[in-house]
Amino acid sequence: MLYGRLDGQRAETRERLARVLREHGEDPSAVAERNAASTHYADQLSRLDAAENGLCFGRLDLADGERRYVGRLGMFDEGAEYEPLLVDWRAPAARPFYVATAAAPEGVRRRRHIRTSGRTVVGVDDELLDLAGQDGAGGDGLVGEATLLAALNADRTGHMRDIVETIQAEQDRVIRSEHQGVLVVQGGPGTGKTAVALHRAAYLLYTQRERLARRGVLIIGPNTGFLRYVSQVLPSLGETGVLLSTIGELFPGIVARRTESAEAAEIKGRLSMVEMVAAAVRDRQRVPDEPLEIDFDGQVLHLDPETCARARDRARRTGLLHNQARPVFVAEIVDALTHQAVELIGADVYGGGNLLDAEDRAEIRRELLEDQGVRAVLSELWPVLTPRRLLGDLFASADLLSSAAPWLSDDERALLLRERAGGWTPADVPLLDEAAELLGVDDRMARLRAERERRERLAYAQGVLDVLAGSASQDLEDEDDPEVITAADLVDATAFAERHEHRSDLTVAERAAADRTWTFGHVIVDEAQELSEMAWRLLMRRCPSRSMTLVGDVAQTGDLAGTSSWGRVLDPYVGDRWRLERLSVNYRTPAEIMSVASAVLAGMEPPLDPPASARSSGFAPWRCATRPAELAGRLAEITAREVAEVGAGRVAVIVPAGLLEEVGAAVVAAVPEASVGPDPDLERPVVVLPVARAKGLEFDSVLVVEPALMLAESSRGRNDLYVALTRATRRLGVVHADGLPEELAGLRERGGRLQCPERREGRGRRNRDLN
Numbered sequence: 001m002l003y004g005r006l007d008g009q010r011a012e013t014r015e016r017l018a019r020v021l022r023e024h025g026e027d028p029s030a031v032a033e034r035n036a037a038s039t040h041y042a043d044q045l046s047r048l049d050a051a052e053n054g055l056c057f058g059r060l061d062l063a064d065g066e067r068r069y070v071g072r073l074g075m076f077d078e079g080a081e082y083e084p085l086l087v088d089w090r091a092p093a094a095r096p097f098y099v100a101t102a103a104a105p106e107g108v109r110r111r112r113h114i115r116t117s118g119r120t121v122v123g124v125d126d127e128l129l130d131l132a133g134q135d136g137a138g139g140d141g142l143v144g145e146a147t148l149l150a151a152l153n154a155d156r157t158g159h160m161r162d163i164v165e166t167i168q169a170e171q172d173r174v175i176r177s178e179h180q181g182v183l184v185v186q187g188g189p190g191t192g193k194t195a196v197a198l199h200r201a202a203y204l205l206y207t208q209r210e211r212l213a214r215r216g217v218l219i220i221g222p223n224t225g226f227l228r229y230v231s232q233v234l235p236s237l238g239e240t241g242v243l244l245s246t247i248g249e250l251f252p253g254i255v256a257r258r259t260e261s262a263e264a265a266e267i268k269g270r271l272s273m274v275e276m277v278a279a280a281v282r283d284r285q286r287v288p289d290e291p292l293e294i295d296f297d298g299q300v301l302h303l304d305p306e307t308c309a310r311a312r313d314r315a316r317r318t319g320l321l322h323n324q325a326r327p328v329f330v331a332e333i334v335d336a337l338t339h340q341a342v343e344l345i346g347a348d349v350y351g352g353g354n355l356l357d358a359e360d361r362a363e364i365r366r367e368l369l370e371d372q373g374v375r376a377v378l379s380e381l382w383p384v385l386t387p388r389r390l391l392g393d394l395f396a397s398a399d400l401l402s403s404a405a406p407w408l409s410d411d412e413r414a415l416l417l418r419e420r421a422g423g424w425t426p427a428d429v430p431l432l433d434e435a436a437e438l439l440g441v442d443d444r445m446a447r448l449r450a451e452r453e454r455r456e457r458l459a460y461a462q463g464v465l466d467v468l469a470g471s472a473s474q475d476l477e478d479e480d481d482p483e484v485i486t487a488a489d490l491v492d493a494t495a496f497a498e499r500h501e502h503r504s505d506l507t508v509a510e511r512a513a514a515d516r517t518w519t520f521g522h523v524i525v526d527e528a529q530e531l532s533e534m535a536w537r538l539l540m541r542r543c544p545s546r547s548m549t550l551v552g553d554v555a556q557t558g559d560l561a562g563t564s565s566w567g568r569v570l571d572p573y574v575g576d577r578w579r580l581e582r583l584s585v586n587y588r589t590p591a592e593i594m595s596v597a598s599a600v601l602a603g604m605e606p607p608l609d610p611p612a613s614a615r616s617s618g619f620a621p622w623r624c625a626t627r628p629a630e631l632a633g634r635l636a637e638i639t640a641r642e643v644a645e646v647g648a649g650r651v652a653v654i655v656p657a658g659l660l661e662e663v664g665a666a667v668v669a670a671v672p673e674a675s676v677g678p679d680p681d682l683e684r685p686v687v688v689l690p691v692a693r694a695k696g697l698e699f700d701s702v703l704v705v706e707p708a709l710m711l712a713e714s715s716r717g718r719n720d721l722y723v724a725l726t727r728a729t730r731r732l733g734v735v736h737a738d739g740l741p742e743e744l745a746g747l748r749e750r751g752g753r754l755q756c757p758e759r760r761e762g763r764g765r766r767n768r769d770l771n
């Protein structure tokens with residue numbers, strides 16, 4: 001019945017969309033309305049399409065006899081006073097599906113998980129909450145155990161899936177949190193932080209659609225590979241209007257492809273760069289050491305340092321940004337030159353005094369403003385600067401660098417010095433943004449234009465409202481219906497004009513991506529521990545409301561500029577006004593693997609508790625020692641066997657950065673479909689990737705290569721190793737030629753023939769130790 005209705009709604013929406021697209025009318029208001037309507041219907045259609053798989057996945061039988069179905073969207077029976085047929089998972093009425101327990105049943109007698117394949121029901125799992133005390137079901141933390149385990153044990157595909165059918169109570173608390181400000185979600189690996197962050201975005205879009213549709217939601221991830229990996233989750237929940245981005249993509253017009261050392265990136269992430277950028281701007285507002293000579297109209301004009309200093313002080317005292325203050329500087333200098341020129345050109349050598357009148361003086365001023373020599377001097381003393389020019393010049397000059405950042409050591413400045421050509425790195429982007437904030441643009445003309453357009457829009461909106469009010473009062477007379485509400489009752493002309501402000505076809509996400517100064521309604525940051533202080537500054541500018549959800553794990557910080565303390569990151573922006581939520585159950589990594597990773601975690605500062613695994617796999621992680629010369633070849637052979645073991649699943653070989661090429665080449669020789677590199681194709685059966693790029697990803701089987709080298713490669717090597725060890729959903733092996741870090745000494749030796757204990761022992765059982 002529900003699918004029948006879904007088909008009906010889709011056909012109707014498609015028809016409406018087609019009708020809108022067929023409409024003619026070329027005047028701007030018709031085009032704007034057509035665009036708005038077609039976007040609305042297209043969004044609606046994609047929501048309906050997304051509900052196809054698993055439309056209805058739950059049923060609640062309540063103690064009072066009511067039966068409630070839970071699914072991907074809400075459906076109502078128009079013929080029966082809008083009786084709910086299906087409750088959207090985000091609606092309050094669906095909440096007991098995720099949080100009811102035997103101890104707190106929330107009026108639920110039975111919870112049913114309905115598993116479907118296409119439109120066919122393939123299984124139901126019931127939990128009787130009022131009987132839970134007797135049969136042991138549902139009383140100890142995990143909700144919908146059978147369905148959950150089926151999801152956790154499924155082969156990985158290279159794309160993250162939504163978890164809407166099996167959200168757990170602690171996750172639900174985060175997803176539906178009513179906290180308005182900064183919400184930090186700290187949780188160990190596999191606790192569902194990414195999943196929760198994405199479902200929270202979907203939840204907020206549902207509960208605050210009007211506001212968020214206007215301002216948009218921004219989701220920040222650590223790299224484009226990760227964003228690709230998670231990119232299907234929101235569309236599968238019917239939500240598409242979200243901007244997924246890395247920090248390196250947040251400066252419109254710049255693609256940050258240049259690479260640099262981790263040490264250089266760390267320096268650029270420090271808060272002291274604010275002072276460096278400000279000093280670099282000040283250094284470009286110059287006063288010459290000697291008087292300058294300018295040839296003008298057969299005369300030589302002199303510009304002395306005092307005049308320049310006075311002009312600079314006056315321009316600076318305006319408090320305007322560099323480019324906006326420039327006209328003040330220019331006016332001062334040109335006035336001084338005009339005065340000199342008038343004195344020279346108009347001097348009455350016989351009678352004394354000056355032969356030039358006010359009009360002549362104005363003419364000379366105009367000529368000076370257009371004179372090439374004068375312009376060159378002004379550009380030297382107070383140039384128009386773009387962020388790219390400012391930082392391009394700065395990083396290409398040892399002198400400019402040492403003047404702008406004298407507190408850096410010579411070695412540190414040497415790390416920043418580079419060729420001008422070659423583009424930008426991700427760590428440059430927050431600096432470019434900082435520079436843009438200090439430079440500003442001389443936008444007087446643009447503002448005049450915008451004001452004119454605003455007035456036109458307002459007049460148009462008032463016209464529309466007058467027409468609507470007229471026709472509504474007509475209706476009123478015809479039908480004598482006091483309930484009629486006119487458009488003007490609901491919105492005034494200014495609000496109406498704002499709605500029509502953007503007449504282009506661009507979506508909110510596209511407009512936001514193209515506008516550096518766009519401020520978002522909500523910002524979600526995944527792997528938030530990796531962001532530098534400068535990146536936080538940029539993000540806070542994009543979210544003045546501080547409506548943010550930050551998810552991460554300070555034990556997994558790999559970036560040298562990242563953090564080990566949420567308080568330290570947030571203090572400058574919100575003081576202690578942020579809320580911390582913790583996630584404690586690991587849904588990815590089986591208990592056997594987590595106990596290996598926990599030994600690595602134990603050596604970290606500050607000490608953190610490892611999350612409890614939701615299940616055990618029955619597969620013991622192993623190690624395999626080999627000689628250095630045989631490492632790559634041995635790995636290739638083991639990888640090929642793992643591929644056969646995981647069947648349709650995915651295998652990852654995670655290596656220290658220095659071994660990527662060698663190991664990658666050997667693995668590709670053995671498994672030609674393998675994808676190798678920092679940004680591999682995750683849909684391939686095997687990927688070989690450096691440890692720094694493994695963050696946030698997961699695979700059925702993981703081979704960790706040379707853990708001792710991972711520890712040594714970076715000052716955050718322990719965190720990197722912890723990340724590598726916690727990427728597997730089923731199987732973990734460690735292959736090494738170097739010595740093994742002592743934390744991993746307890747691993748069993750891999751046997752000569754690969755055993756398949758999972759099959760012997762049964763796959764993916766619930767971890768009975770949980771809680």
Ligand SMILES: Nc1ncnc2c1ncn2[C@@H]1O[C@H](COP(=O)(O)OP(=O)(O)OP(=O)(O)O)[C@@H](O)[C@H]1O
Nearest residue numbers: 163166167168189190191192193194195587588696
């Ligand atoms: N409630 C759930 N139901 C089904 N699967 C879940 C649930 N919670 C998490 N998972 C699965 O567990 C895996 C790990 O989740 P996720 O990647 O969101 O964890 P994470 O905390 O971000 O991990 P990391 O910090 O290691 O990146 C994913 O496959 C996710 O789909």
